[in-house]
Amino acid sequence: MSELLTKAKAAKECARTLSQKTTEQKNQALLVMAEQLLAEKDYLLEENAKDLETARANGTSASLLDRLTLTAQRLDEMATGLKQVVELPDPIGESLSTHTRPNGLHIEKVRVPLGVIGMIYEARPNVTVDASSLCLKTGNAVLLRGSSSAIHSNIALVAVLQRALEKAGLPIEAIQLLEDTSRETASEMFTLNEYLDVLIPRGGASLIQSVIKNASVPVLETGTGNCHLFIDRSARPEMAISVAVNAKTQRPSVCNAIETILVEKQWAAEHGKELLEALFEKNVTIAGDxxxxxxxxxxxxxxxxxxxxxxxxxNVALKIVNSCEEAIAHIYQYGTKHSEAIISEDATNVALFLNEVDAAAVYHNASTRFTDGFEFGFGAEIGISTQKLHARGPMGLEALTSTKYLVRGNGQVKG
Amino acid sequence: MSELLTKAKAAKECARTLSQKTTEQKNQALLVMAEQLLAEKDYLLEENAKDLETARANGTSASLLDRLTLTAQRLDEMATGLKQVVELPDPIGESLSTHTRPNGLHIEKVRVPLGVIGMIYEARPNVTVDASSLCLKTGNAVLLRGSSSAIHSNIALVAVLQRALEKAGLPIEAIQLLEDTSRETASEMFTLNEYLDVLIPRGGASLIQSVIKNASVPVLETGTGNCHLFIDRSARPEMAISVAVNAKTQRPSVCNAIETILVEKQWAAEHGKELLEALFEKNVTIAGDxxxxxxxxxxxxxxxxxxxxxxxxxNVALKIVNSCEEAIAHIYQYGTKHSEAIISEDATNVALFLNEVDAAAVYHNASTRFTDGFEFGFGAEIGISTQKLHARGPMGLEALTSTKYLVRGNGQVKG
Structure with a gap:
């Protein structure tokens, strides 16, 4: 049997027992994982050095090298992250609703794990630990498929996590990594409906589109963000400029940064130059209508x-619009339904914008940069969903759960 | 442009305005739809007769003919169904949660429509009206693709529903039918991610599997049910027999009927013959270990x-098992995670079964036949989900919704 089938099958078997583990058992394992990461720091840094060497030899860009790099500090942060997951409430077993039918049937809806989660991601090795911890906390088995550029780091990280699982008395198959990082094997993973309950791709647009296009396993789409900021005529100038600069420049490489600013004509006439100066000062290149x-x-x-x-x-695109309706129409045409914001003191425009703009997060008088599981107060994030099914926006632990109905009776039959 | 693209594009445009309609506007349209169905009874029966004639000429089975048939009474029932949907609470706009972050950001989660729903279904023309009403109530546009055997009935039904939409002042593109029922067009629909937010297949296993396998549009899997009844040693005999007979014979053609009965050895020794007699009396054919x-x-x-x-x-399969664990293992191996039941007076076994069996609905001392949106008290049903993402079990109006976050601030930027 191939590595993929062997591990997928083991994950499915493991998910069955994992779903029955108590919060205490899962938390204990997370704490041991944190300890083990710190105890095996040297080994992890050595293995990471092999990936970095290959990457440098391949002429990898500085920014990608940075994302690939593990340091003692980054391992400390991962361990801290694991401890934070321990502190989060365990959603599994939570009773979401109960009602009794006229025939006496008592119907309860409870949270259960999804089962087996296939995680397909690009270079950052911290995703290996983040995803593993969130899946374990929610009683899911995870099958990780990282990129070949991080293969030594990922193998080492998973070996360390599995040693921790063993110490904590949990099955090591709860966290598995595919060592075969070929495209063919990833494609096989896309259609492994018998063993995988969901696929979560994390990475660039082309990876995500390839999964969406080719997978028959249900996908949690995490996404690209072509986000907009609309400044209407009533916007307070200092607020509008501060939010525009923050949403564009605070961290331009992320999906919740803005890509287009829409400015209502009257506001532009009065405050446009000030906005432009603030952007140019931060070295933003502007393309405008x-x-x-x-x-x-x-x-x-x-x-x-x-x-x-x-x-x-x-870089930012800039368009002058004549009305809130025109801004909404532009967003409808070009937006990716991620995060959209209006800066306005006009209640009518605000209501129109919040109602009509269809996106995971719609902001009034705040930066789009807050679309994030931590900023939303979820304490964790497995990604930001840009699809409409199952979960939308920042996904915390609940996004990694399903439900089942428990129906209790005293002999009811259907008439 | 093809019929599919023209209609899909119109549906997407329409969804944008439909999402903004009030509960009153949608309910008014549903009432006019009910009136219009009754007013155009003769036309609908005439068109249905054309489908029946073709079906008879093709040697269609009696049961399929029955499912295809419209009668005055069935049209009355459809009209009644529409009025019942009016009575249901409108989930759109519902505020699901609100919280304020330490930085003052106010985060609210609200229900919104999914957008455009692609419905792919087999012969029963009542699905045309049911699905249309539930999609309209939830502010979604629907693109219907029925089977060629019901094409005259479906064209007539949608024409009638569209005349009602027009009278009620709603866009007729809210409900559209593909007149082209070719396989090629259905396949094109599977990958129309630009226009369709979700596909819901309703019909036999091969239709559903084909959609799951080939669609890149997210699918709500409605499903096949290989359901089990487990009778443990402590089960009250009269209850066990009554539930077994009900779950198998009350309507054997549906997905929530049982297919296998698992009986603990001791119970079988004492009451097995009684159970068999009750099943044979209902003309059940039994295959056993x-x-x-x-x-x-x-x-x-x-x-x-x-x-x-x-x-x-x-038909039913019958297996004698030695323990609750053995029954659970059998269900794990063969079940389709639809509906599973235990008849027992033993609290330990009941807890084990309810916790460990992974299915949309797990029953204690009741017939599996209750897995149904109406029996669960949802007032409607778009299908029974056997997948774990988004919705599991009977799907009412909420399954046809998504959410968005409204984030209100006073100039917050990310530090």
Whole structure:
């Protein structure tokens, strides 16, 4: 049997027993995992060095190298992260609703694990530990498929986590890594409905699209964000500028950063130059429509592509609009339903925007950068869902659960 | 542009306005739909007669003919069904949670429509009206793809529903039917992620499997049910027999009927013959394992296939087991996670069974036949989900909704 089938089958078997473990057993294992990570720091850094060496030899970019790198401090942070997951309430077993039918049947809805989670992700080895901890806390078995560039780091991390599971008396098959990182094996994983309950891809748009397109296993789409900030005529200028600069420049590489600013004409006439100066000062490159270009010669003409692109960098598209409706229509056309914001003091516009804009998170007078499981107070995040089924927006522990109905009777039959 | 693309695009446009309609507007439309169905009875029966004529000429089975048939009474029932949907609470706009973060951000989670629902279903024309009403109530546009055998009935029903929408002032694109029922067009629908938010297949196992296998649009799997009844040694005999007969024979063609009965050895020794007589009296054919066969010469040997099969008929497989654990292991191996029941007076066994059996609905001392949106008190049902994501078990109106976060601030930026 192939590595994939052997491990997938073991994961399914393991999920059955894992679903019955108590919160105490799972928390104890998470604490041992944290200890083990720290105890085996040297081994982990040595194995990570092998990946870094290969990456450097392949001419990997500095930013990718940085994401691949483990340091003593980053391992400390991972251990701290594990302890934080211990502190979170265990959703499994939670009773979500109960009602009694006229025929006396008592119907209770309870939270249960999903079963086996297939996690397909790119270079960052910290995802190995993050995802494992969230899956374990929710009683799910996880089958990890990381990228070949992080293979030594991932093998070492999973070996350490499995040693911790063993010490804690939990089955090591709760956390498994595919050592075979070929595309063919990943494709086989996409259709392993018999063993996998859900696939979660984490990474670039092309990885996610490939999973969505080819998987028959249900997918939790985590996503790309072409996010917008709309500044209407009533917006307070200092607030609008501060939010625009924050949402664009505080960390431009992430999905909840904005890519297009829509400004109502009247506001632009009064405060446009001030906004532009603030952006230029942060080295933002701006592509604008005709009206925007009139404000500053440094604004290049925006192409259709600019409205569609998630720059993930210090670039922004700028459009002058005549109304809140026009802003909403632009977002409808180009948005990816991730995070959208309005800066406004006009109650009518705010209500219109919050009601009509269809996105995981719609903001009034705040930066889109808050779309995040930690900022939302979930204490954890397995990703940000941009799909509409199951979970939408930042996904915490609950997104890794399903439900079942327990129906208790005293002999009821259907008439 | 093809019929599919034209209608899918129109549905997406329509969904945007439909999401903003009030409960009153949607209820008014549902009432007009009910009136219109009754007003156009003759036309609907005439069109249905064309389908029946073709079906008869093709040698269609009596049971399929029955499912295809519209009668004045069935149209009355459809109209009544529409009025019942009016009475249900509108989930759209419901505030599901609110919390305020330490930084003052106020985060509210509200229910919103899914958007556009693609419904792919087999012969029964009542699904056309049922699905349309539930989608409309939840502010979703629906694109219906029925079977070619019901095409005249479906075209007429949708024409009538659209005339009602028009009278009620709602866009007729809220409910559309694909007149092209070719397989190729259905396959194109599977990957129309740009326009469709979810696909719901309703019908036989092969239809559902084909959608799951080939769709990149998220699917709500409605399912096949290989359901079990386990009678343990402590079961009250009259209750066990009454539930077994009900769950098997009350309507054997449906997914929540049982297909295998597991009986603990001691109970079988005392009451097995009584159970068999009750089943034989209802003309049930029984295939059993070696131990079961010893009870009655009419029991044929059960093959591996018998344990796996959803008979949907007056057949049942019978196995004698030594313990609750053995019953749970059998269900783990052969069950489809739909509905499973235990008849027992033993608290330990009951707890073990309810905890360990992984299914949409797990019953104690009641018939599995209650797994149904109406029996669960949801007032409606779009299908019974056998998947673990988004919705599990009977799906009422809530299963046709998503959520979004509304985040209200006073200028918060991320530090």
């Amino acid at each position: 005709k009206q925007a270009q009139a404000f500053d010669s440094r604004i290049t003409p925006a192409s259709e592509e600019d409205w569609e692109t998630e720059f993930n960098d210090l | 070696k131990q079961a066969q010893a009870f009655d010469s009419r029991i044929t040997p059960a093959s591996e296939e018998d344990w796996e099969t959803e008979f949907n008929d007056l």
